[in-house]
Amino acid sequence: MMIYSSLLGLLNVDAFRHDFIQNIGVTVMSLSALFAVLALTYFKKWKWLFSEWLTSLDPKRIGVMYIVVALLMITKAGTDALIMRTQQAISVGSNHGIVSSSHYQQIFSSHGTTMIFFAAMGLMFGLINIGVPLLIGSRDVAFPFLNSVSFWLFVAGMVLLNTSLAIGDFSGAGWLAYPPLSELQFSPTVGVDYWIWSLQIAGIGSLLSGINFIVTILRNRAKGMNLMKMPMFVWSVFGSMTLVIFAFPILTVTITLLYLDRLIGTHFFTAGGGGNAMMYVNLIWAWGHPEVYILVLPAFGIFSEIVSTFSRKRLFGYTSMVWAIWAIVILSFTVWLHHFFTMGAGADVNGFFGIMTMIIAVPTGVKIFNWLFTMFRGKINFASPMLWFIGFIVLFSIGGVAGVLLAVPPADFQLHNSLFLVAHFHSMIVSGVLFGYFAGLTYWFPKVFGFKLNETLGKYAAYLWIIGFMTAFIPLYVLGLMGATRRMDHYDVSMGYQQLFIVAGIGVLIIGSGLFLQIVQVALSVIKRKEYADRTGDPWNGRTLEWSIKSPAPSYNYAVIPEVSQIDQFWEDKQSDSDKLQLKDIKPFNMPNNSYKGLFIAAGSFALGFGAVWHILLLAIVGLLIILITIILRTLDENTESLVVIDSHYNAGLGANK
């Protein structure tokens, strides 16, 4: 056991030796980074980048940065998926495919970790940052600087994870790194430590965001907007962030203990020494199950906004929606054991968790019916956000029914760790989470940037994703029933899996072309931004407060904080032609100044993480000191805010704040 010994710790030249595919990955990533640096230098955009974006405390800008990082990570983890599908399609019999077994393990571990922590969480926090302050009629979040720290910690975790591609290796123990496999004895390289520290850093960022948004929702709402008049998206974020503050401390503890096991030889989860590996599985899922609801609840909220906007109807069953959210919040802590029915907890325990799992499907069902009833007799406009929604309803219901099937312990004993399970949770996460956030991106894009995205390409992308998803994952349900297990890098011809795996591989290509179309969509829309400009501020005939201001929304969102007396205030005002939100005198107000200190804290965290991974004591201490000193300096800052004075002539045009 080697604890923090020399200046370089465990780092040596072997850490830079990789196989062919890894080298391609490293080269592509370094070249893209180099290209970005050169482009920024050539166009002299460094100052702009630093002062307008990187140091910004405007939640909309932070949100956009979250989304940019998340989209990069979708591309990266999507490439992982492509490699896995290729491997499984060709690695049959005497052919051993394109990657080695140990590399394959790293690929599926990094695919899962990246998709959950850096793609899905990034999209979620991005849209929450953009949406929540606007929807509650607030100028900012409760703690703008903390928000920037959260974002930069997320980036630090992401960078650390991707560093593992170039320096050393990544965990091969799956996205949740079960011990004893993830213990030092069986995973002697630094891979698991990379996993631990990138999650730890990003996870603390998420926890801080959770606190921030709960306080924002509780204390920053516009006048008159009591809780039961909040838009459903805000409710869903409230539920999701409540789960964050309850669940993420468990993750922090669990992976810290795993790290201690690996570093100083404690016996929490070891096979010998009085450790208990099953405790890890319990702890990690006590966080992990709420985590999937953390991801999906805000997506449900976005769908609620979208369905009611594009159906020209008030959301059906508002109160039942709120109750459904809170039922999910509470129940999501009572089902974690269904991830390991086969562990041997006994029939009674399995029975309890099986029943709870079936019960938690009920509030989700309530939400599905509420959305359908909202559409019923509405004047539906099938814009691209609505297409994502329809794809979601179909795929999510299929996945949900498969989930209820898996909730039956005897059935689960057959299907545990099979591709049936993989197909199930991809149905939930891709259609529930990703489709929801793609819909949200299209929906709020004009509010942030001032122009709409190209609708035609958006619709094609949605179709490709939906068709590609079905092609990629319906074969996996069948393969799972045929007995194919997950994380399998090779199989025999006689198993008869190959045709279905090839179909699934084609599905991934279709999804990939959908993703490509989305990139083209954004590029084309940027080029034609004049043509697509949103001059009304209300491109979708919206219902909630954010559409009452001009597009793009100014950094302070609302020159005058609106007053609200009912749900969908803006819509009701439009119907009655009353300009309730119109107010004459605009009082000056304070807005936070930009701060680079979030960047420093993230840089310190990265140094701490990297030092901890490679056992470089000096670097870890330097990182810790940077964090501490930056925090102390921040508390000494006097000029954290400056006054914004808005000309009273500003108030012209439609609605309130235009």
Added chain:
Amino acid sequence: MSNTNEQTTSMIVHAEKSKTLLGFWIYLMTDCILFASLFAVYAVLHKNTFGGPSGQQLFSLPYALLQTLILLTSSLTSGLSILSIRKNDIKKTIYWTIATFGLGLSFLLLEINEFHKLYIEGNGWQRSGFLSSYFSLVGTHGLHILVGLIWMLILIIFIVKKGFTKKTVKGFTMLNIFWHFLDVIWIFIFSVVYLMGHVGL
């Protein structure tokens, strides 16, 4: 420094109603979950002595009681420092905070001494699952105490330099809550680890 009693009292009221304090309370609840997880780990592992000593053999109840009394007293002095702010008395605020600091530091030194003794006797965290969970639970509490001590030092410097301002008073209000919170956690540690360990539960 030219505040009146009413002003400093209203600063405390202002601090208590601020968003920062609500956020701090929520943070404390997440910390509570963190400790709850560590207690759960202790509950699962505390019988896994793996042939090593049990809590009954290792822990000295009078020693833990001494720590408890010191920490409880430090909570009292911490509360008294807030009362001094209400009375707009900077000197007393600093004295009581220094008293809290001293008591907290002696608590921490006692804990380090106990850890050291266990370690050199061969009963370190590598010995068994039980000792791993003991060190992690009690040590995490000790780490929080350390953070509290550093925070006290910074606040004392602030208050000497700037006197009672909204910011410094808010800092003291939060520190006070934090300190009481650590006291509550310690009561649980004392009951679960030391008392129950003493009777061999």
